[in-house]
Amino acid sequence: MAHRAATTACPLSAALAETRALVDSALDRLTQLSDGCPPRLAEAIRYCLLAPGKRLRPTLVLWSAEACGCHAEAAMPAACAVEMVHTYSLVHDDLPAMDDDDLRRGRPTCHKVFGEANAILVGDALLALAFETLARGIRPAETAVACMAALAEAAGATALVGGQADDLAAAAESNGERLDVAALESIHRRKTGAMFVVSMRLGSLVARAGPAQCNALEEYGRKLGLAFQIADDLLDVQGDEAAAGKRVDKDSGHGKLTFPRLLGVEESRRRAERLIDEACGELAPFGAAAERLEALARFVLERNR
Numbered sequence: 631m632a633h634r635a636a637t638t639a640c641p642l643s644a645a646l647a648e649t650r651a652l653v654d655s656a657l658d659r660l661t662q663l664s665d666g667c668p669p670r671l672a673e674a675i676r677y678c679l680l681a682p683g684k685r686l687r688p689t690l691v692l693w694s695a696e697a698c699g700c701h702a703e704a705a706m707p708a709a710c711a712v713e714m715v716h717t718y719s720l721v722h723d724d725l726p727a728m729d730d731d732d733l734r735r736g737r738p739t740c741h742k743v744f745g746e747a748n749a750i751l752v753g754d755a756l757l758a759l760a761f762e763t764l765a766r767g768i769r770p771a772e773t774a775v776a777c778m779a780a781l782a783e784a785a786g787a788t789a790l791v792g793g794q795a796d797d798l799a800a801a802a803e804s805n806g807e808r809l810d811v812a813a814l815e816s817i818h819r820r821k822t823g824a825m826f827v828v829s830m831r832l833g834s835l836v837a838r839a840g841p842a843q844c845n846a847l848e849e850y851g852r853k854l855g856l857a858f859q860i861a862d863d864l865l866d867v868q869g870d871e872a873a874a875g876k877r878v879d880k881d882s883g884h885g886k887l888t889f890p891r892l893l894g895v896e897e898s899r900r901r902a903e904r905l906i907d908e909a910c911g912e913l914a915p916f917g918a919a920a921e922r923l924e925a926l927a928r929f930v931l932e933r934n935r
């Protein structure tokens with residue numbers, strides 16, 4: 631990927647499509663699994679990972695590296711590793727023991743096509759492959775280690791897994807009714823936000839950015855992650871299933887507490903807009919190098935899937 635792309639005025643949709651294509655072909659290469667992988671498992675891994683996701687998190691990895699003056703190519707293994715962890719989390723979240731979904735990325739969910747045991751194994755394999763991809767693909771080795779530590783923390787019990795556990799517990803105990811905004815934000819900071827923050831972190835680690843740049847990009851990721859979740863909740867209330875490629879109006883049906891349920895649709899939207907403005911404010915020191923990150927943040931509120 632040419633470095634010039636970071637600073638050339640380019641409509642966001644074209645830039646997103648170009649980046650998505652690069653990520654998709656890297657994911658395709660990384661999942662040409664060798665003989666030891668049973669064909670049905672390989673098929674299931676590729677069915678999930680190569681499904682038409684938006685590739686937002688890998689895009690954040692690549693564009694944050696570019697914002698710090700690094701060629702995106704160097705960050706591609708990190709971008710793919712984040713997408714592998716994200717996809718594993720979706721596959722496991724869709725299982726009957728968790729959110730029990732039958733539609734994802736516009737297709738039947740993994741367990742519907744390949745069975746529950748294979749869906750569990752797909753998640754396990756993707757999680758392992760993420761760390762193998764970082765270990766083999768990121769140079770120098772000390773940067774690979776720093777990326778692995780950061781991704782492990784974001785995927786682990788104090789972040790993604792912990793947020794998911796609290797979300798499931800809240801839904802099971804009391805339909806989430808005892809949650810307030812702070813508790814809801816705490817769940818989503820871990821369940822959704824941590825993967826946005828670590829995407830920014832991996833990009834800046836690969837670019838060997840200084841602490842001020844790293845902090846600003848992580849803060850952007852924190853605010854964007856929360857705004858993304860609010861937008862996701864709004865899509866669940868107002869969205870269109872065909873466009874979203876997943877069930878909508880599911881959370882309210884399950885009595886799950888969401889931002890619109892707690893704050894109302896208008897206040898939720900205002901809160902998300904405020905967060906996006908603040909996220910974009912973090913990009914000011916990067917100037918034109920972060921133009922695409924700014925456009926991406928604005929897109930998160932307008933998306934319909």
Ligand code: GRG
Binds near residue numbers: 684685
């Ligand atoms: C199983 C440990 C574990 C965690 C699951 C990802 C997740 C945590 C739950 C999915 C349910 C959900 C609605 C999460 C919040 C928002 C979110 C992560 C939406 C999916 O991300 P997109 O819209 O999906 O970027 P694509 O398919 O485009 O990659």
